Amino acid sequence: MEDFRAHAEDVVEWIATYLEEVGQLPVLAQIEPGDVRASLPLEPPEEGEGFETLLRDFRDLIVPGITHWNHPSFFAYFANTGSGPGILGEMLASALNVNAMVWRSCPAATELEEHTLDWLRQALGLPEGFHGTINDTASSSSLYALAAAREQGLPQARMEGLAGGPSGVIYTSVEAHSSIEKAVITLGFGTHGVHKVEVDELFRLDPGALRSAIESDLATGRKPLAVVATLGTTSSGSVDPVAEIAEVAEAFGLWLHVDAAYGGPAAILPELREHFLGWERADSIVVNPHKWLFTPMDCSILYCRRPEMLRQAFSLIPEYLHTDDGEGATNLMDYGISLGRRFRALKLWFVIRYFGVLGMAERIREHIRLGRLVGGWVEEHTDWELMAPVIFSTPVFRYAPSARSPEEQDELNQNILDRANASGEAFFSSTRLNGRLTLRLSVGNLRTTEDHVRRGWELLTRSAEAASRV
Amino acid sequence: MEDFRAHAEDVVEWIATYLEEVGQLPVLAQIEPGDVRASLPLEPPEEGEGFETLLRDFRDLIVPGITHWNHPSFFAYFANTGSGPGILGEMLASALNVNAMVWRSCPAATELEEHTLDWLRQALGLPEGFHGTINDTASSSSLYALAAAREQGLPQARMEGLAGGPSGVIYTSVEAHSSIEKAVITLGFGTHGVHKVEVDELFRLDPGALRSAIESDLATGRKPLAVVATLGTTSSGSVDPVAEIAEVAEAFGLWLHVDAAYGGPAAILPELREHFLGWERADSIVVNPHKWLFTPMDCSILYCRRPEMLRQAFSLIPEYLHTDDGEGATNLMDYGISLGRRFRALKLWFVIRYFGVLGMAERIREHIRLGRLVGGWVEEHTDWELMAPVIFSTPVFRYAPSARSPEEQDELNQNILDRANASGEAFFSSTRLNGRLTLRLSVGNLRTTEDHVRRGWELLTRSAEAASRV
Numbered sequence: 051m052e053d054f055r056a057h058a059e060d061v062v063e064w065i066a067t068y069l070e071e072v073g074q075l076p077v078l079a080q081i082e083p084g085d086v087r088a089s090l091p092l093e094p095p096e097e098g099e100g101f102e103t104l105l106r107d108f109r110d111l112i113v114p115g116i117t118h119w120n121h122p123s124f125f126a127y128f129a130n131t132g133s134g135p136g137i138l139g140e141m142l143a144s145a146l147n148v149n150a151m152v153w154r155s156c157p158a159a160t161e162l163e164e165h166t167l168d169w170l171r172q173a174l175g176l177p178e179g180f181h182g183t184i185n186d187t188a189s190s191s192s193l194y195a196l197a198a199a200r201e202q203g204l205p206q207a208r209m210e211g212l213a214g215g216p217s218g219v220i221y222t223s224v225e226a227h228s229s230i231e232k233a234v235i236t237l238g239f240g241t242h243g244v245h246k247v248e249v250d251e252l253f254r255l256d257p258g259a260l261r262s263a264i265e266s267d268l269a270t271g272r273k274p275l276a277v278v279a280t281l282g283t284t285s286s287g288s289v290d291p292v293a294e295i296a297e298v299a300e301a302f303g304l305w306l307h308v309d310a311a312y313g314g315p316a317a318i319l320p321e322l323r324e325h326f327l328g329w330e331r332a333d334s335i336v337v338n339p340h341k342w343l344f345t346p347m348d349c350s351i352l353y354c355r356r357p358e359m360l361r362q363a364f365s366l367i368p369e370y371l372h373t374d375d376g377e378g379a380t381n382l383m384d385y386g387i388s389l390g391r392r393f394r395a396l397k398l399w400f401v402i403r404y405f406g407v408l409g410m411a412e413r414i415r416e417h418i419r420l421g422r423l424v425g426g427w428v429e430e431h432t433d434w435e436l437m438a439p440v441i442f443s444t445p446v447f448r449y450a451p452s453a454r455s456p457e458e459q460d461e462l463n464q465n466i467l468d469r470a471n472a473s474g475e476a477f478f479s480s481t482r483l484n485g486r487l488t489l490r491l492s493v494g495n496l497r498t499t500e501d502h503v504r505r506g507w508e509l510l511t512r513s514a515e516a517a518s519r520v
Numbered sequence: 521m522e523d524f525r526a527h528a529e530d531v532v533e534w535i536a537t538y539l540e541e542v543g544q545l546p547v548l549a550q551i552e553p554g555d556v557r558a559s560l561p562l563e564p565p566e567e568g569e570g571f572e573t574l575l576r577d578f579r580d581l582i583v584p585g586i587t588h589w590n591h592p593s594f595f596a597y598f599a600n601t602g603s604g605p606g607i608l609g610e611m612l613a614s615a616l617n618v619n620a621m622v623w624r625s626c627p628a629a630t631e632l633e634e635h636t637l638d639w640l641r642q643a644l645g646l647p648e649g650f651h652g653t654i655n656d657t658a659s660s661s662s663l664y665a666l667a668a669a670r671e672q673g674l675p676q677a678r679m680e681g682l683a684g685g686p687s688g689v690i691y692t693s694v695e696a697h698s699s700i701e702k703a704v705i706t707l708g709f710g711t712h713g714v715h716k717v718e719v720d721e722l723f724r725l726d727p728g729a730l731r732s733a734i735e736s737d738l739a740t741g742r743k744p745l746a747v748v749a750t751l752g753t754t755s756s757g758s759v760d761p762v763a764e765i766a767e768v769a770e771a772f773g774l775w776l777h778v779d780a781a782y783g784g785p786a787a788i789l790p791e792l793r794e795h796f797l798g799w800e801r802a803d804s805i806v807v808n809p810h811k812w813l814f815t816p817m818d819c820s821i822l823y824c825r826r827p828e829m830l831r832q833a834f835s836l837i838p839e840y841l842h843t844d845d846g847e848g849a850t851n852l853m854d855y856g857i858s859l860g861r862r863f864r865a866l867k868l869w870f871v872i873r874y875f876g877v878l879g880m881a882e883r884i885r886e887h888i889r890l891g892r893l894v895g896g897w898v899e900e901h902t903d904w905e906l907m908a909p910v911i912f913s914t915p916v917f918r919y920a921p922s923a924r925s926p927e928e929q930d931e932l933n934q935n936i937l938d939r940a941n942a943s944g945e946a947f948f949s950s951t952r953l954n955g956r957l958t959l960r961l962s963v964g965n966l967r968t969t970e971d972h973v974r975r976g977w978e979l980l981t982r983s984a985e986a987a988s989r990v
Contacts, residue, residue: 054604055536061608062528065615069524079627083848086631094639098876101605104869108612112866115628119618127625127840132617134524135571138531142578144610144816145535147602148589155597157549158585161556169564186656186818187860197706211710212682228838232857235836236667238708240681284840340860346614347862348656366705368698370597370754370951370960378553387702390657390810392817396582399574406568481840490840 057101069120076474077121086115122497123476123506128312129494132346135404139397140346150391152371153379160380163395166402167351173407174317177330181357183385184349184394188311188336191352193233194386195334196220198359199276199305200237212238219267221245222278223255225285227309230278253288253438255279261298276305281326282313285481286438286446289313293328311338316442318411325441342494345401349394360385417443417493420503424491427507437483443493448486449514460487465517466510476506527571539590546944547591556585592967593946593976598782599964602816605874609867610816620861622841623849630850633865636872637821643877644787647800651827653855654819654864658781658806661822663703664856665804666690668829669746669775670707682708689737691715692748693725695755697779700748723758723908725749731768746775751796752783755951756908756916759783763798781808786912788881795911812964815871819864830855887913887963890973894961897977907953914962916953919984930957935987936980946976
């Protein structure tokens with residue numbers, strides 16, 4: 051154990067230094083495919099090796115191949131932060147190594163999960179009655195939500211399967227996250243089971259088009275099951291009009307699932323609440339603290355107003371897991387697919403307590419300010435085009451000098467992206483909006499300051515000049 | 521950052537002391553449902569709190585509610601270990617907080633995952649061609665495997681869904697893990713989509729009964745898709761005759777999935793290989809290093825001989841995740857549902873290198889010796905009945921004094937279990953075999969010695985005496 055202490059101190063020292071100095075490292079790993087594998091022996095070691103050797107190889111062989119999500123100039127995908135209290139929570143959770151599948155297998159992990167998620171529910175302004183569980187990712191959370199929707203609409207499916215029944219349909223916008231389509235495929239409805247509804251000019255699901263889609267499917271004998279609204283889409287950060295969508299879902303008796311994996315934490319800010327109006331009418335909501343709530347991967351919350359439907363979809367208690375711990379004892383394995391469940395609530399509990407609700411709000415508010423600042427710079431620049439209003443912290447834009455055709459502009463933007471990322475100074479990702487290549491600058495890291503976003507923007511404009519000269 | 525250093529040192533000191541002293545704590549948490557929640561404020565804090573307060577509350581409010589999976593007398597479910605190098609790997613992974621969804625989002629995490637799993641493949645004696653990916657749990661791994669089987673047998677399902685097609689069937693034994701049935705339900709085949717095949721007197725799937733089951737389903741127009749064999753069932757530790765099962769699966773062109781979540785690591789031992797004969801003919805195999813390979817939760821490996829079928833089932837690349845990093849760049853998001861993927865390979869790499877293949881074998885061998893030792897004690901005792909041969913490390917048995925009826929014996933065994941667990945000295949779980957309540961003693965923790973299993977056995981026999989007196 052003295053060995054463990056000494057090695058753990060070395061690890062902590064590495065982590066502390068890393069977190070101090072990560073801003074000096076290249077953001078995107080500057081290596082080629084296969085480089086890391088080529089540096090490793092082809093066969094596993096027969097004899098054990100000292101931990102010093104492991105830590106040395108970690109530093110020398112692994113770290114250079116890391117794309118640093120902790121870097122303050124990481125602007126790709128959705129930027130996130132594994133904050134100090136979150137990391138410390140994970141350290142304790144990995145040491146405890148418990149499995150909260152049934153209450154007795156770890157009562158504290160079960161109860162802290164329910165309690166912490168109830169705290170966050172309050173902070174988000176959601177009413178009582180939303181029961182939260184933690185899953186690994188939003189992909190799982192949305193899959194579970196849509197499985198509950200299937201259970202509601204096609205209750206015979208759990209026993210008899212889908213083969214004899216009608217074709218189930220899930221409605222969402224063309225801008226919804228790919229995880230929704232993946233969930234629908236997994237559940238047995240196929241890609242045809244996703245009816246992608248048109249969006250308006252601000253990339254928001256059109257409730258009128260939703261109503262027509264449902265009616266036309268009903269007319270052809272299909273079985274509408276659920277509607278998925280998104281609060282903060284991945285490509286544009288757009289916010290679906292969830293109150294109007296709830297109206298439609300309720301009119302047809304469909305399950306309403308809200309994908310707020312990215313946008314959700316912004317509901318902590320009173321001044322942002324208007325964008326969430328109506329989400330309290332959802333049957334289920336996904337919010338990812340590992341995205342924009344300073345919690346290390348993985349931590350995705352599924353709030354469900356009808357948790358009994360999750361249990362109905364998933365509960366299946368074999369003899370070797372049969373327990374009788376009384377009414378107040380929740381068995382979290384009953385709410386999803388994964389039987390094994392890490393103690394993920396601990397890190398989130400630490401994060402919420404360390405920052406407090408006001409502290410979380412303050413940091414999210416600053417990220418939104420920075421995102422909108424970039425949006426303003428884009429708008430000031432005649433050669434650049436802001437592709438969507440910046441509601442949260444992810445401005446999306448493209449270089450669009452009027453002298454170039456749209457296709458030439460696409461090439462320019464790809465070139466800008468590649469140049470900027472290759473510099474190692476910042477890391478951006480791209481998407482397509484209205485069919486055109488679009489750059490994204492996501493602010494979500496606690497270390498990111500106004501200076502970082504300014505330098506990120508300057509890197510893009512410099513790259514645009516260089517790309518234009520080619 | 522000095523704060524982080526200081527707090528991390530406090531955390532490490534707590535962890536080191538905990539791991540030294542966990543054997544003195546009660547194994548099963550000695551609390552009632554609701555106790556932990558009752559100790560916590562109903563509302564989240566507005567202002568942030570110091571980390572000292574958090575760590576104090578962790579110690580005072582959370583730890584007493586923990587069931588200690590690290591305790592050397594934890595014999596419930598499948599006992600496991602979050603070993604030192606595994607914990608240190610998790611610490612580093614949580615600090616890096618990367619997301620290996622596409623190659624460029626973390627090249628080192630992607631390549632180390634592929635490389636480490638290839639090392640383990642060699643250690644397990646599996647041939648080349650099995651491609652490994654890490655998932656959270658065996659529930660996910662088996663779900664993905666059966667989704668690939670669905671893709672093979674019903675290729676139209678990905679687009680059109682299951683509604684118009686035949687009823688798919690997955691075959692497994694009545695002793696298979698509940699995760700198989702859950703996966704089949706999730707995939708849209710319903711509980712009727714699981715054809716549970718009878719077992720022989722040693723709880724092994726009967727290949728003849730399997731063949732008849734497939735033939736009778738074919739005769740009624742159902743669509744056989746996959747067979748699931750288990751190497752180390754949960755209730756009895758039985759080992760299905762996988763070579764004979766492979767024969768049947770191949771004859772009918774069915775996907776063969778092998779659930780070796782628990783038993784798999786024993787394949788590292790040359791003298792145990794006979795039990796694995798034929799598993800190299802499987803299309804997919806699940807092995808859980810977080811069970812019996814000293815790796816903290818969560819780490820479940822899906823080996824797949826036809827990874828293109830996983831990609832075919834799951835790959836779905838939206839514009840915002842489109843990358844072009846060349847041929848050698850694997851995008852691990854394409855092999856399953858979860859888009860977000862933690863750097864789980866790091867802890868496994870540390871574990872394999874720290875122990876070495878021989879070191880892992882030695883420890884697994886000792887666990888098997890201890891399991892069989894308990895099996896021997898049970899057999900020596902006229903009032904106790906060993907319910908199955910001890911192939912791995914989990915003897916299963918029941919108190920069965922001949923003067924009592926089977927129903928009275930069931931009550932006695934429940935009473936024994938409750939008394940033993942309430943003592944806090946050890947923690948056992950139960951199951952049913954041949955309809956009778958059966959106790960399990962699973963050896964899988966690195967801290968467990970012969971003395972611990974002896975005291976565990978004595979606790980059970982003492983509890984049996986006490987229970988008999990009532």
